[in-house]
Amino acid sequence: MNLTLHVWRQNGSKTSGKLVTYNANNVSEDSSFLEMLDEVNEGLIANDEEPIAFDHDCREGICGSCSMMINGVAHGPERHTTACQLHMRSFKDGDEIYIEPWRAKAFPIIKDLVVDRNSFDKVIQAGGYVSVSTGGVPDANAIPIGKDYADSAMDAAECIGCGACVASCKNASAMLFVAAKVSHLALLPQGQPERKNRVLNMVKTMDDAGFGNCTNQYECEAACPKGISVEFIAKMNRDFLKAGLASKD
Amino acid sequence: MVWIGQFFNSSLGAKYLMALTGAGAYLFLIGHILGNLNMFLGADAMNSYALTLKTLPFGALWIARIGLVFVFGIHILMAIKLTRANKSARPVSYSKPSTVQASLASRTMPLTGLVVLAFLIFHLAHFTWRIVAYDGPLIDTSGRDDVYTMVLQGFQQPVISMFYMLAMLLVGFHLSHGAKSMFQTLGLNNKKYNLLITTAPPLLGWVVALLGVSIPIAVLVGIIS
Ligand code: HEM
Ligand code: FES
Numbered sequence: 001m002n003l004t005l006h007v008w009r010q011n012g013s014k015t016s017g018k019l020v021t022y023n024a025n026n027v028s029e030d031s032s033f034l035e036m037l038d039e040v041n042e043g044l045i046a047n048d049e050e051p052i053a054f055d056h057d058c059r060e061g062i063c064g065s066c067s068m069m070i071n072g073v074a075h076g077p078e079r080h081t082t083a084c085q086l087h088m089r090s091f092k093d094g095d096e097i098y099i100e101p102w103r104a105k106a107f108p109i110i111k112d113l114v115v116d117r118n119s120f121d122k123v124i125q126a127g128g129y130v131s132v133s134t135g136g137v138p139d140a141n142a143i144p145i146g147k148d149y150a151d152s153a154m155d156a157a158e159c160i161g162c163g164a165c166v167a168s169c170k171n172a173s174a175m176l177f178v179a180a181k182v183s184h185l186a187l188l189p190q191g192q193p194e195r196k197n198r199v200l201n202m203v204k205t206m207d208d209a210g211f212g213n214c215t216n217q218y219e220c221e222a223a224c225p226k227g228i229s230v231e232f233i234a235k236m237n238r239d240f241l242k243a244g245l246a247s248k249d
Numbered sequence: 250m251v252w253i254g255q256f257f258n259s260s261l262g263a264k265y266l267m268a269l270t271g272a273g274a275y276l277f278l279i280g281h282i283l284g285n286l287n288m289f290l291g292a293d294a295m296n297s298y299a300l301t302l303k304t305l306p307f308g309a310l311w312i313a314r315i316g317l318v319f320v321f322g323i324h325i326l327m328a329i330k331l332t333r334a335n336k337s338a339r340p341v342s343y344s345k346p347s348t349v350q351a352s353l354a355s356r357t358m359p360l361t362g363l364v365v366l367a368f369l370i371f372h373l374a375h376f377t378w379r380i381v382a383y384d385g386p387l388i389d390t391s392g393r394d395d396v397y398t399m400v401l402q403g404f405q406q407p408v409i410s411m412f413y414m415l416a417m418l419l420v421g422f423h424l425s426h427g428a429k430s431m432f433q434t435l436g437l438n439n440k441k442y443n444l445l446i447t448t449a450p451p452l453l454g455w456v457v458a459l460l461g462v463s464i465p466i467a468v469l470v471g472i473i474s
Contacts, residue, residue, distance in 0.1 A: 072347025213334055217356065
């Protein structure tokens with residue numbers, strides 16, 4: 001199939017960018033979206049032009065690197081699918097495709113489609129962990145955990161931190177990401193000792209990074225390649241309320 | 250006590266205030282419209298209802314008024330704070346924006362809220378302060394403040410009636426998102442109740458809004474005269 005691409009090209013966070021049109025010809029419907037971009041880039045390199053910069057690593061939908069808005073939808077038209085797992089059979093001959101970077105103040109553009117997601121790392125550093133003293137290896141099943149809690153914690157832990165929630169949110173809010181990270185530990189016994197400070201600190205770091213505020217439109221849930229539920233945002237809202245009112249300091 | 254300021258200044262704290270004051274405004278709206286349905290029962294019912302409100306014991310009317318100023322004041326302040334932060338969180342917008350599931354109502358909350366605010370100010374000037382479109386004082390045969398005739402004369406002017414109807418419809422629209430959104434904001438999301446939470450409160454909002462529309466319509470077509 002032959003496609004017309006409109007790709008955002010920008011040299012760095014300080015310069016301004018623009019959409020540039022490229023033709024992608026003879027694209028196989030079996031290739032992935034990133035392979036299609038690879039081919040376009042090979043053409044650009046052959047012409048001595050700068051290839052389109054985009055993030056990718058695992059290309060199997062687990063690392064969360066690949067990040068791009070495809071026709072205004074984070075990771076493109078297929079639900080529960082990362083851009084790297086999106087295949088060209090989702091498009092048809094003659095399609096025009098707009099490819100843009102995640103747009104958020106907290107995700108400054110590094111180059112073209114590559115954005116700086118350090119603000120997510122800062123949120124994790126603020127509490128997305130449990131502190132354990134070292135010692136003998138504990139017995140695997142020494143702490144009983146109800147199956148529904150374990151399942152729910154796993155659902156939250158599926159978040160790969162790609163940032164699609166922020167990109168698709170009308171307010172560039174990171175609340176789905178933060179809620180998933182707060183919740184997966186809040187659901188487990190190991191997460192209880194630091195539970196209150198975790199939610200307070202992670203929300204504070206999220207606010208300081210300049211993300212917007214959730215208005216419960218659930219665009220994030222629709223865009224999340226892992227289908228993380230907005231139930232976790234409600235859970236974070238409950239946890240923050242309890243922690244804010246009941247913490248000692 | 251610094252923590253209170255910090256707590257409500259956070260994104261989530263501001264959202265709780267938005268939801269709580271939204272819920273307060275929602276409950277007030279229900280009570281206010283139900284009370285105003287006295288217009289259908291005639292001048293005597295309406296004027297005695299109005300007199301009852303004004304002569305509530307322990308200054309209850311003033312307590313309620315001050316409460317309402319806080320409810321609306323905080324709702325509006327938080328709306329400004331949150332909406333500004335939301336706008337600044339995405340300085341460059343998408344060239345090709347797209348919406349997967351966000352409802353129109355949810356995307357226009359600041360706008361519908363703003364029109365409702367303009368209406369609220371007009372409504373207060375019209376019926377509370379009585380400085381626009383009012384030729385009073387109006388006194389009924391029992392010597393009471395004639396609220397019934399004031400409303401009747403107000404709504405007999407089609408432009409004024411239209412504004413009231415538009416505002417009521419916009420409140421219904423605002424609540425079609427707000428009345429379920431507030432539960433999520435306050436952390437109430439549970440598969441067991443979600444169907445109820447997401448349908449009943451917005452539906453009640455629409456019912457109340459349409460009851461509000463019914464009063465100016467009834468005046469215009471002469472059911473209330
Ligand atoms: C009768 C009048 C009003 C009622 C009953 C009402 C009710 C509500 C409710 C229940 C919410 C949901 C809170 C949440 O999502 O947690 C809400 C949100 C909101 N309201 Fe109002 N409101 C009214 C007037 C206003 C006014 C005058 C403004 C603006 C100046 C306004 C602006 C907003 C905004 C921006 C939101 C947040 C939207 C969101 O989070 O999705 N509202 N309102
Ligand atoms: S490249 Fe790893 S998830 Fe897409």
